[in-house]
Amino acid sequence: MASTRLGRRRQAAPALFLAPFLLLFAATLLAPIGYAVWMSLFREQASSGLGFGGTETLFVGVDNYLRALDDPGFRRGFAHIALYCLIYIPVMVGGALTLALLVDSALARAKRFFQLAYFLPHAVPGLIAAIVWGFLYTPGLSPVIDLLSVFGADWDLLGPDAVVFSMANAATWQWIGYNVVIFYAALQAVPRETLEASVVDGAGELRTAWSVKLPMIRSSVVLTTLFTAVGAIQLFNEPEVLRSRSSAISPEWSPVMFIYQAAFTEHDYGLAAAASLLLAVLGAVLSFAITRLGNRWKEA
Amino acid sequence: MKPSSPALAAAAACLALLTTACGGQDKSEAGTGSAEQPVEITYWSWMPGTKEMTAEFNRTHKNIKVTFSEIPAGLNGGYDKLAKAVKAGNAPDVVNVEYQALPDLVTQGLLRDSTAELGKTVEGYAPESVRGLVTLGGKTWAAPYDVGPQTLYYRKDLFEKYGVEVPKTWDEFASAAKKVKSASKGKARILDFWGDDVATWAGLAQQAGARWYGASGDAWTVNMTDPATRKVADYWKVLVKDDLVLNHKAWSPEATKSVTDSRAIALIGASWSAGGIKTTYPKQAGKWVEAPLPHWGTPATGAVGGSSFALSKDTKKAEAAAEFVTWATTDKAAVESRLAAGTSSGLPAAEELRATAKESFDASFFGGQDIYELAGSQVGAITEGWAWSPVHNSTSLTVQNELGKAQKTGEFWPAFQAGQRAAEKSITDRGLKLAE
Numbered sequence: 001m002a003s004t005r006l007g008r009r010r011q012a013a014p015a016l017f018l019a020p021f022l023l024l025f026a027a028t029l030l031a032p033i034g035y036a037v038w039m040s041l042f043r044e045q046a047s048s049g050l051g052f053g054g055t056e057t058l059f060v061g062v063d064n065y066l067r068a069l070d071d072p073g074f075r076r077g078f079a080h081i082a083l084y085c086l087i088y089i090p091v092m093v094g095g096a097l098t099l100a101l102l103v104d105s106a107l108a109r110a111k112r113f114f115q116l117a118y119f120l121p122h123a124v125p126g127l128i129a130a131i132v133w134g135f136l137y138t139p140g141l142s143p144v145i146d147l148l149s150v151f152g153a154d155w156d157l158l159g160p161d162a163v164v165f166s167m168a169n170a171a172t173w174q175w176i177g178y179n180v181v182i183f184y185a186a187l188q189a190v191p192r193e194t195l196e197a198s199v200v201d202g203a204g205e206l207r208t209a210w211s212v213k214l215p216m217i218r219s220s221v222v223l224t225t226l227f228t229a230v231g232a233i234q235l236f237n238e239p240e241v242l243r244s245r246s247s248a249i250s251p252e253w254s255p256v257m258f259i260y261q262a263a264f265t266e267h268d269y270g271l272a273a274a275a276s277l278l279l280a281v282l283g284a285v286l287s288f289a290i291t292r293l294g295n296r297w298k299e300a
Numbered sequence: 301m302k303p304s305s306p307a308l309a310a311a312a313a314c315l316a317l318l319t320t321a322c323g324g325q326d327k328s329e330a331g332t333g334s335a336e337q338p339v340e341i342t343y344w345s346w347m348p349g350t351k352e353m354t355a356e357f358n359r360t361h362k363n364i365k366v367t368f369s370e371i372p373a374g375l376n377g378g379y380d381k382l383a384k385a386v387k388a389g390n391a392p393d394v395v396n397v398e399y400q401a402l403p404d405l406v407t408q409g410l411l412r413d414s415t416a417e418l419g420k421t422v423e424g425y426a427p428e429s430v431r432g433l434v435t436l437g438g439k440t441w442a443a444p445y446d447v448g449p450q451t452l453y454y455r456k457d458l459f460e461k462y463g464v465e466v467p468k469t470w471d472e473f474a475s476a477a478k479k480v481k482s483a484s485k486g487k488a489r490i491l492d493f494w495g496d497d498v499a500t501w502a503g504l505a506q507q508a509g510a511r512w513y514g515a516s517g518d519a520w521t522v523n524m525t526d527p528a529t530r531k532v533a534d535y536w537k538v539l540v541k542d543d544l545v546l547n548h549k550a551w552s553p554e555a556t557k558s559v560t561d562s563r564a565i566a567l568i569g570a571s572w573s574a575g576g577i578k579t580t581y582p583k584q585a586g587k588w589v590e591a592p593l594p595h596w597g598t599p600a601t602g603a604v605g606g607s608s609f610a611l612s613k614d615t616k617k618a619e620a621a622a623e624f625v626t627w628a629t630t631d632k633a634a635v636e637s638r639l640a641a642g643t644s645s646g647l648p649a650a651e652e653l654r655a656t657a658k659e660s661f662d663a664s665f666f667g668g669q670d671i672y673e674l675a676g677s678q679v680g681a682i683t684e685g686w687a688w689s690p691v692h693n694s695t696s697l698t699v700q701n702e703l704g705k706a707q708k709t710g711e712f713w714p715a716f717q718a719g720q721r722a723a724e725k726s727i728t729d730r731g732l733k734l735a736e
Contacts, residue, residue, distance in 0.1 A: 044730075045730065046407055050436075050515055050520065052436055052439070054407075054408075055409050141553055141557070244552070247702075250701050251697045261694070264380050265693055266730070
């Protein structure tokens, strides 16, 4: 008897501890995803030629997925994001790593101040940051552009060639401090004995950073790259805000903007749901790939 | 160990709770109420002066109580909020809808066919140019509140300083543009054109005789690439390319700055722009004047913007809602209370209300000019037969983006070709019929 009661208790205890998480997980993640899958199988169509008789909902199977994949606007969005990632990820991860190593260096002064200064931009809400950068990029309003033009440089930071860089710049400004903090925390965990050993072995600051510190915080680097990449494919704030200042950004510039337009101006919720799920799958594949590559690097 | 089953059961129970919570109340209240048992109706809007107007209605009506909630402006989220509310069964009884968005909302099935409740009233007071905009498929879907004939606003002091007459035609406007540039030694331009503003273009195209959308039998026609639109696009191309007008993004800080700095000395607007100009450029009080829009030879103008009152799809209180709507669109007290707030300068669609509107709006900013008389005189000049379509909201995004690319070159025409393609695609995508 006693043993079965204990067994039941053993069964109940983990369930009890897991329940809050599972409940929230189900209600805020699984249920919406399930609903999105359901929505993606239907399409709302006008029930008459002029449409004044309202709409009817039709089951269309995978048609919404095919339509999303077939849409040049959606596909261009991925090309835009790929270009953006190519610029943004190396700058972000490389930059954050450099700053963190500098702050962590034995030669650094005023460490507290720099930590705070790097992190401060992250305290500005993303939308506000995008609006502020929008002003800084606009000729006639921006002191930066005015200054550049004094020296004869006529830069159009919102033009078709420059706008991706401008966006990456705004996002880097916003997020670099956050990543610096992650790297810096990881660097703090590097055992001091190891660092002392490297000094005893005659390694300089640069050599220590490259050959000792960096390999020891690999997992943070992989994690940060993963978060940065997943964040980048969901790019929305910066292009959506800069769109009102730059005609180089179309309303469907990024995949999330495409989804937003499909849902809220075209009222095509089926297409929006299908496109969202496709984007989520890409995110999952990307995460998997980065983790795999990261593991190989860790083992190397 | 099976931790999942109790958790799953709890999750299911939680979901069930959530879904039942979403089901709205289903209480039917007919009639227009009485002082003892007033009918309560809800009303969503973002229009300036609405709060004051609703308060006035509640003060003077004991049988109906209106609860007003402010929502984001139409395309900025208001219409979307309405769409969700209708789906969830908790939509308001009355909502404001801009004319250009009305067909979109009707085809989404968000509004009620109010022919029975409002048809006669609308026929009684609304001029043809706006009645056409709320009558779709032979049914009345909303009651027009205001009408926005396109007009020209200009700086009287600077027109005098640069020796320019107020242009009556677009030819005169082009000569005046050259004169302003030379007389100011290149410092000022006659206009900040707002070349990416689709609403402005729609008005200009309408004036020139274009009809971008129409219904032909049970199918939609799209005609953004007609000769009239082409004529307008070519005209502005020259002015922009030759640097005779500024061309900033509409509603942008740069555009505001050019007017503040007196580098642009006129604006193309509509009757309702007066309130905005007054609040945006307070230091230029007494210097602005409103004039009829220049034309192509015979006086004509287009209509820009304007809003209507509609009943939502599932309102259970249509009769009371219609009484409120009728009051809001045709009663003097409604206009007085709305305009007294000082932020709105909309021209009421009902002609009898324009005298009241004039008294309620402080026009000292315009040197005491009777801007209601001026705007009212332009209502008759609005070319007839213009219609919006269910896909205009999405089409205008494409057109706006493409127009923006012509900011320096003035190559506006491709934007309308892109708009034509976008509109045709949207129509078929939504299961509507496109005329062959």
